[in-house]
Amino acid sequence: MIRVMNREDFKSFWPVFSRVVSARETYAFEPEITLEQAYHLWCELPLKSYVYIDNGEVLGSYYIKPNAAGPGNHVCNCGYMVAEQARGKGIARALCEHSQQQATEFGFKAMQYNSVVSVNEVAVKLWQKLGFEIVGRVPKAYRHARLGFVDTFVMYKWLGTSDD
Amino acid sequence: MIRVMNREDFKSFWPVFSRVVSARETYAFEPEITLEQAYHLWCELPLKSYVYIDNGEVLGSYYIKPNAAGPGNHVCNCGYMVAEQARGKGIARALCEHSQQQATEFGFKAMQYNSVVSVNEVAVKLWQKLGFEIVGRVPKAYRHARLGFVDTFVMYKWLGTSDD
Numbered sequence: 578m579i580r581v582m583n584r585e586d587f588k589s590f591w592p593v594f595s596r597v598v599s600a601r602e603t604y605a606f607e608p609e610i611t612l613e614q615a616y617h618l619w620c621e622l623p624l625k626s627y628v629y630i631d632n633g634e635v636l637g638s639y640y641i642k643p644n645a646a647g648p649g650n651h652v653c654n655c656g657y658m659v660a661e662q663a664r665g666k667g668i669a670r671a672l673c674e675h676s677q678q679q680a681t682e683f684g685f686k687a688m689q690y691n692s693v694v695s696v697n698e699v700a701v702k703l704w705q706k707l708g709f710e711i712v713g714r715v716p717k718a719y720r721h722a723r724l725g726f727v728d729t730f731v732m733y734k735w736l737g738t739s740d741d
Numbered sequence: 742m743i744r745v746m747n748r749e750d751f752k753s754f755w756p757v758f759s760r761v762v763s764a765r766e767t768y769a770f771e772p773e774i775t776l777e778q779a780y781h782l783w784c785e786l787p788l789k790s791y792v793y794i795d796n797g798e799v800l801g802s803y804y805i806k807p808n809a810a811g812p813g814n815h816v817c818n819c820g821y822m823v824a825e826q827a828r829g830k831g832i833a834r835a836l837c838e839h840s841q842q843q844a845t846e847f848g849f850k851a852m853q854y855n856s857v858v859s860v861n862e863v864a865v866k867l868w869q870k871l872g873f874e875i876v877g878r879v880p881k882a883y884r885h886a887r888l889g890f891v892d893t894f895v896m897y898k899w900l901g902t903s904d905d
Protein backbone atom coordinates (compact mmCIF):
# COMPACT_ATOMS: atom_id res chain seq x y z
CA MET A 578 0.00 0.00 0.00
CA ILE A 579 1.21 3.49 -0.86
CA ARG A 580 0.02 6.37 1.32
CA VAL A 581 1.13 9.78 2.63
CA MET A 582 4.14 9.49 4.94
CA ASN A 583 3.90 10.66 8.55
CA ARG A 584 6.58 11.26 11.14
CA GLU A 585 6.31 7.76 12.61
CA ASP A 586 6.69 6.27 9.12
CA PHE A 587 9.84 8.31 8.63
CA LYS A 588 11.31 6.97 11.87
CA SER A 589 10.67 3.40 10.64
CA PHE A 590 12.17 4.39 7.29
CA TRP A 591 15.25 6.02 8.82
CA PRO A 592 17.53 2.90 8.76
CA VAL A 593 16.83 2.56 5.02
CA PHE A 594 17.46 6.25 4.39
CA SER A 595 20.57 6.27 6.49
CA ARG A 596 22.05 3.23 4.73
CA VAL A 597 21.33 4.58 1.25
CA VAL A 598 22.93 7.93 2.05
CA SER A 599 25.99 6.59 3.83
CA ALA A 600 26.67 4.17 0.95
CA ARG A 601 27.44 7.23 -1.27
CA GLU A 602 26.49 5.39 -4.44
CA THR A 603 23.18 6.96 -5.44
CA TYR A 604 22.17 10.08 -3.48
CA ALA A 605 23.81 13.48 -3.10
CA PHE A 606 22.83 13.96 0.55
CA GLU A 607 25.28 14.64 3.35
CA PRO A 608 26.35 11.12 4.53
CA GLU A 609 26.41 12.33 8.16
CA ILE A 610 22.87 13.71 7.98
CA THR A 611 20.78 13.43 11.17
CA LEU A 612 17.25 12.04 11.39
CA GLU A 613 15.88 15.55 11.96
CA GLN A 614 17.67 17.00 8.94
CA ALA A 615 16.61 14.05 6.80
CA TYR A 616 12.98 14.40 7.89
CA HIS A 617 13.12 18.08 6.96
CA LEU A 618 14.56 17.38 3.49
CA TRP A 619 12.39 14.36 2.70
CA CYS A 620 9.07 15.27 4.34
CA GLU A 621 8.90 19.01 5.11
CA LEU A 622 10.51 20.80 2.17
CA PRO A 623 8.73 18.74 -0.52
CA LEU A 624 5.12 19.22 -1.48
CA LYS A 625 4.29 15.67 -0.32
CA SER A 626 5.98 12.41 0.69
CA TYR A 627 4.64 8.88 0.40
CA VAL A 628 5.48 5.54 1.89
CA TYR A 629 5.19 1.99 0.56
CA ILE A 630 4.03 -0.29 3.38
CA ASP A 631 3.69 -4.05 3.29
CA ASN A 632 2.44 -5.90 6.37
CA GLY A 633 3.18 -2.90 8.56
CA GLU A 634 6.75 -2.68 7.29
CA VAL A 635 8.03 0.45 5.54
CA LEU A 636 9.74 -0.84 2.38
CA GLY A 637 10.08 2.32 0.35
CA SER A 638 9.32 6.00 0.05
CA TYR A 639 9.33 8.94 -2.32
CA TYR A 640 8.88 12.71 -2.21
CA ILE A 641 7.47 15.06 -4.81
CA LYS A 642 8.15 18.80 -5.12
CA PRO A 643 8.35 21.53 -7.76
CA ASN A 644 11.77 21.37 -9.43
CA ALA A 645 11.87 25.17 -9.70
CA ALA A 646 9.70 28.17 -8.86
CA GLY A 647 7.68 30.59 -10.99
CA PRO A 648 8.13 29.92 -14.72
CA GLY A 649 9.64 26.51 -13.94
CA ASN A 650 7.04 25.27 -11.47
CA HIS A 651 5.19 23.07 -14.00
CA VAL A 652 8.08 20.58 -13.73
CA CYS A 653 8.26 18.44 -10.62
CA ASN A 654 11.09 16.50 -9.05
CA CYS A 655 10.91 13.20 -7.14
CA GLY A 656 13.31 11.03 -5.19
CA TYR A 657 12.74 7.35 -4.39
CA MET A 658 14.29 4.90 -1.93
CA VAL A 659 13.63 1.18 -1.45
CA ALA A 660 14.85 -1.00 1.43
CA GLU A 661 17.73 -3.24 0.43
CA GLN A 662 15.90 -6.46 1.32
CA ALA A 663 12.89 -5.42 -0.78
CA ARG A 664 14.64 -4.65 -4.05
CA GLY A 665 13.82 -6.40 -7.34
CA LYS A 666 10.16 -6.75 -6.38
CA GLY A 667 8.70 -3.91 -8.38
CA ILE A 668 8.47 -1.45 -5.51
CA ALA A 669 10.48 1.29 -7.23
CA ARG A 670 8.30 0.87 -10.31
CA ALA A 671 5.13 1.11 -8.18
CA LEU A 672 6.44 4.25 -6.46
CA CYS A 673 7.40 5.88 -9.77
CA GLU A 674 4.03 5.10 -11.37
CA HIS A 675 2.25 6.42 -8.28
CA SER A 676 4.34 9.59 -8.37
CA GLN A 677 3.45 10.22 -12.01
CA GLN A 678 -0.25 9.94 -11.19
CA GLN A 679 0.12 12.26 -8.22
CA ALA A 680 2.15 14.72 -10.30
CA THR A 681 -0.62 14.91 -12.86
CA GLU A 682 -3.22 15.40 -10.13
CA PHE A 683 -1.15 18.23 -8.64
CA GLY A 684 -1.12 19.83 -12.10
CA PHE A 685 2.53 19.25 -12.99
CA LYS A 686 3.26 18.88 -16.70
CA ALA A 687 6.62 17.11 -16.49
CA MET A 688 8.90 15.24 -14.10
CA GLN A 689 12.66 15.75 -13.88
CA TYR A 690 15.41 13.86 -12.06
CA ASN A 691 18.41 16.16 -11.72
CA SER A 692 21.10 13.75 -10.69
CA VAL A 693 20.79 10.06 -11.53
CA VAL A 694 24.19 8.50 -10.94
CA SER A 695 25.22 7.12 -14.34
CA VAL A 696 26.60 3.84 -12.99
CA ASN A 697 23.31 3.14 -11.17
CA GLU A 698 22.18 1.02 -14.12
CA VAL A 699 19.20 -0.56 -12.41
CA ALA A 700 17.67 2.85 -11.79
CA VAL A 701 18.56 4.31 -15.20
CA LYS A 702 17.01 1.33 -17.00
CA LEU A 703 13.87 1.38 -14.87
CA TRP A 704 13.29 5.11 -15.44
CA GLN A 705 13.80 4.61 -19.16
CA LYS A 706 11.25 1.77 -19.16
CA LEU A 707 8.82 4.09 -17.42
CA GLY A 708 9.15 6.75 -20.12
CA PHE A 709 12.02 8.93 -18.93
CA GLU A 710 14.70 10.12 -21.32
CA ILE A 711 18.29 11.01 -20.58
CA VAL A 712 18.37 14.71 -21.55
CA GLY A 713 21.71 15.58 -20.02
CA ARG A 714 24.98 14.09 -18.83
CA VAL A 715 26.99 16.02 -16.26
CA PRO A 716 30.65 14.96 -16.23
CA LYS A 717 32.16 13.86 -12.90
CA ALA A 718 29.34 15.42 -10.89
CA TYR A 719 29.24 12.64 -8.26
CA ARG A 720 31.97 11.23 -6.00
CA HIS A 721 31.06 7.54 -5.86
CA ALA A 722 32.27 5.68 -2.74
CA ARG A 723 33.98 2.92 -4.77
CA LEU A 724 34.46 4.44 -8.24
CA GLY A 725 35.46 8.04 -7.53
CA PHE A 726 34.19 10.75 -9.89
CA VAL A 727 31.34 9.50 -12.08
CA ASP A 728 28.88 11.29 -14.39
CA THR A 729 25.27 11.99 -13.53
CA PHE A 730 22.25 12.03 -15.83
CA VAL A 731 19.42 14.51 -16.03
CA MET A 732 16.30 12.45 -16.82
CA TYR A 733 12.96 13.87 -17.90
CA LYS A 734 9.44 12.88 -18.85
CA TRP A 735 6.68 15.09 -20.21
CA LEU A 736 3.47 14.03 -18.48
CA GLY A 737 0.96 16.27 -20.23
CA THR A 738 -0.83 15.49 -23.46
CA SER A 739 0.94 16.62 -26.62
CA ASP A 740 -1.29 19.68 -27.07
CA ASP A 741 -0.68 21.06 -23.58
CA MET B 742 34.48 46.82 -7.97
CA ILE B 743 33.24 43.40 -6.93
CA ARG B 744 32.84 42.72 -3.20
CA VAL B 745 30.71 40.68 -0.78
CA MET B 746 27.07 41.82 -0.81
CA ASN B 747 25.46 43.15 2.36
CA ARG B 748 21.84 43.84 3.22
CA GLU B 749 22.00 47.49 2.16
CA ASP B 750 23.47 46.44 -1.20
CA PHE B 751 20.60 44.02 -1.68
CA LYS B 752 18.07 46.79 -1.07
CA SER B 753 19.78 48.91 -3.75
CA PHE B 754 19.81 45.85 -6.02
CA TRP B 755 16.15 45.00 -5.41
CA PRO B 756 14.70 47.00 -8.37
CA VAL B 757 17.03 45.10 -10.70
CA PHE B 758 16.16 41.76 -9.14
CA SER B 759 12.47 42.50 -9.16
CA ARG B 760 12.47 43.54 -12.82
CA VAL B 761 14.46 40.47 -13.94
CA VAL B 762 12.14 38.11 -12.08
CA SER B 763 8.87 39.73 -13.13
CA ALA B 764 9.98 39.72 -16.78
CA ARG B 765 9.79 35.88 -16.71
CA GLU B 766 12.36 35.50 -19.46
CA THR B 767 15.45 34.23 -17.68
CA TYR B 768 14.94 33.20 -14.03
CA ALA B 769 12.76 30.53 -12.43
CA PHE B 770 11.89 32.54 -9.32
CA GLU B 771 8.36 33.32 -8.19
CA PRO B 772 7.49 36.59 -10.06
CA GLU B 773 5.60 37.88 -6.98
CA ILE B 774 8.56 37.29 -4.65
CA THR B 775 9.01 39.80 -1.82
CA LEU B 776 12.24 41.60 -0.94
CA GLU B 777 12.60 39.45 2.20
CA GLN B 778 12.16 36.18 0.31
CA ALA B 779 14.53 37.34 -2.41
CA TYR B 780 17.16 38.34 0.15
CA HIS B 781 16.85 34.90 1.74
CA LEU B 782 17.27 33.08 -1.60
CA TRP B 783 20.04 35.29 -2.99
CA CYS B 784 22.06 36.15 0.15
CA GLU B 785 21.25 33.77 3.00
CA LEU B 786 20.84 30.31 1.46
CA PRO B 787 23.95 30.57 -0.75
CA LEU B 788 27.48 30.21 0.54
CA LYS B 789 28.28 33.80 -0.50
CA SER B 790 26.87 36.64 -2.60
CA TYR B 791 28.76 39.41 -4.34
CA VAL B 792 27.92 42.77 -5.80
CA TYR B 793 29.34 44.76 -8.71
CA ILE B 794 29.49 48.43 -7.76
CA ASP B 795 30.44 51.34 -9.97
CA ASN B 796 30.46 54.87 -8.53
CA GLY B 797 28.32 53.77 -5.60
CA GLU B 798 25.73 52.21 -7.91
CA VAL B 799 24.87 48.51 -7.71
CA LEU B 800 25.00 47.29 -11.31
CA GLY B 801 25.11 43.54 -10.86
CA SER B 802 25.31 40.64 -8.45
CA TYR B 803 25.87 36.92 -8.19
CA TYR B 804 25.59 34.15 -5.62
CA ILE B 805 27.61 30.98 -5.24
CA LYS B 806 26.53 27.78 -3.45
CA PRO B 807 27.08 24.03 -3.60
CA ASN B 808 24.85 22.55 -6.31
CA ALA B 809 24.26 19.42 -4.21
CA ALA B 810 25.28 17.98 -0.85
CA GLY B 811 27.60 15.15 0.17
CA PRO B 812 28.99 13.31 -2.88
CA GLY B 813 27.89 16.19 -5.14
CA ASN B 814 29.28 19.08 -3.12
CA HIS B 815 32.39 19.54 -5.27
CA VAL B 816 30.16 21.15 -7.93
CA CYS B 817 28.96 24.69 -7.29
CA ASN B 818 26.10 26.67 -8.74
CA CYS B 819 25.94 30.41 -9.43
CA GLY B 820 23.32 32.88 -10.57
CA TYR B 821 24.07 36.32 -12.05
CA MET B 822 22.01 39.45 -12.66
CA VAL B 823 23.00 42.72 -14.32
CA ALA B 824 20.99 45.97 -14.32
CA GLU B 825 19.28 46.61 -17.65
CA GLN B 826 21.03 49.97 -18.21
CA ALA B 827 24.42 48.39 -17.58
CA ARG B 828 24.24 45.48 -20.03
CA GLY B 829 26.71 44.98 -22.87
CA LYS B 830 29.56 46.43 -20.83
CA GLY B 831 31.27 43.24 -19.73
CA ILE B 832 29.78 43.14 -16.24
CA ALA B 833 28.34 39.63 -16.60
CA ARG B 834 31.71 38.46 -17.87
CA ALA B 835 33.48 40.10 -14.91
CA LEU B 836 31.05 38.49 -12.46
CA CYS B 837 31.42 35.06 -14.06
CA GLU B 838 35.21 35.24 -14.05
CA HIS B 839 35.19 36.41 -10.43
CA SER B 840 32.86 33.55 -9.50
CA GLN B 841 35.17 30.98 -11.07
CA GLN B 842 38.09 32.33 -9.05
CA GLN B 843 36.04 32.29 -5.85
CA ALA B 844 34.79 28.79 -6.63
CA THR B 845 38.35 27.53 -6.93
CA GLU B 846 39.32 29.26 -3.68
CA PHE B 847 36.36 27.63 -1.91
CA GLY B 848 37.62 24.27 -3.20
CA PHE B 849 34.91 23.56 -5.77
CA LYS B 850 36.01 21.46 -8.74
CA ALA B 851 33.26 22.39 -11.19
CA MET B 852 30.49 24.92 -11.81
CA GLN B 853 27.02 24.04 -13.04
CA TYR B 854 24.09 26.16 -14.26
CA ASN B 855 20.93 24.07 -13.97
CA SER B 856 18.50 26.12 -15.99
CA VAL B 857 19.78 28.51 -18.65
CA VAL B 858 16.78 29.51 -20.76
CA SER B 859 17.64 28.31 -24.27
CA VAL B 860 16.36 31.46 -26.02
CA ASN B 861 18.55 33.66 -23.79
CA GLU B 862 21.22 33.67 -26.50
CA VAL B 863 23.34 36.45 -25.01
CA ALA B 864 23.82 34.44 -21.83
CA VAL B 865 24.33 31.09 -23.56
CA LYS B 866 27.00 32.54 -25.86
CA LEU B 867 28.79 34.32 -23.03
CA TRP B 868 28.93 31.21 -20.85
CA GLN B 869 30.25 29.22 -23.82
CA LYS B 870 32.95 31.85 -24.42
CA LEU B 871 33.92 31.52 -20.76
CA GLY B 872 34.38 27.76 -21.05
CA PHE B 873 30.97 26.31 -20.21
CA GLU B 874 29.50 23.48 -22.24
CA ILE B 875 25.86 22.65 -22.83
CA VAL B 876 25.63 19.19 -21.24
CA GLY B 877 21.85 18.89 -21.23
CA ARG B 878 18.71 20.24 -22.85
CA VAL B 879 15.46 19.97 -20.88
CA PRO B 880 12.40 20.21 -23.16
CA LYS B 881 9.78 22.85 -22.33
CA ALA B 882 11.10 23.33 -18.80
CA TYR B 883 10.46 27.12 -18.76
CA ARG B 884 7.29 29.14 -19.38
CA HIS B 885 8.63 32.22 -21.13
CA ALA B 886 6.47 35.36 -20.78
CA ARG B 887 6.33 35.96 -24.56
CA LEU B 888 7.22 32.59 -26.09
CA GLY B 889 5.43 30.07 -23.88
CA PHE B 890 7.17 26.74 -23.19
CA VAL B 891 10.86 26.86 -24.09
CA ASP B 892 13.75 24.48 -23.41
CA THR B 893 16.42 25.05 -20.79
CA PHE B 894 20.10 24.12 -20.90
CA VAL B 895 22.26 22.55 -18.25
CA MET B 896 25.69 24.18 -18.62
CA TYR B 897 28.86 22.99 -16.94
CA LYS B 898 32.54 23.75 -16.58
CA TRP B 899 35.21 21.68 -14.88
CA LEU B 900 37.44 24.08 -12.95
CA GLY B 901 40.03 21.70 -11.59
CA THR B 902 43.17 20.58 -13.35
CA SER B 903 42.89 17.46 -15.48
CA ASP B 904 44.54 15.24 -12.85
CA ASP B 905 42.16 16.22 -10.03
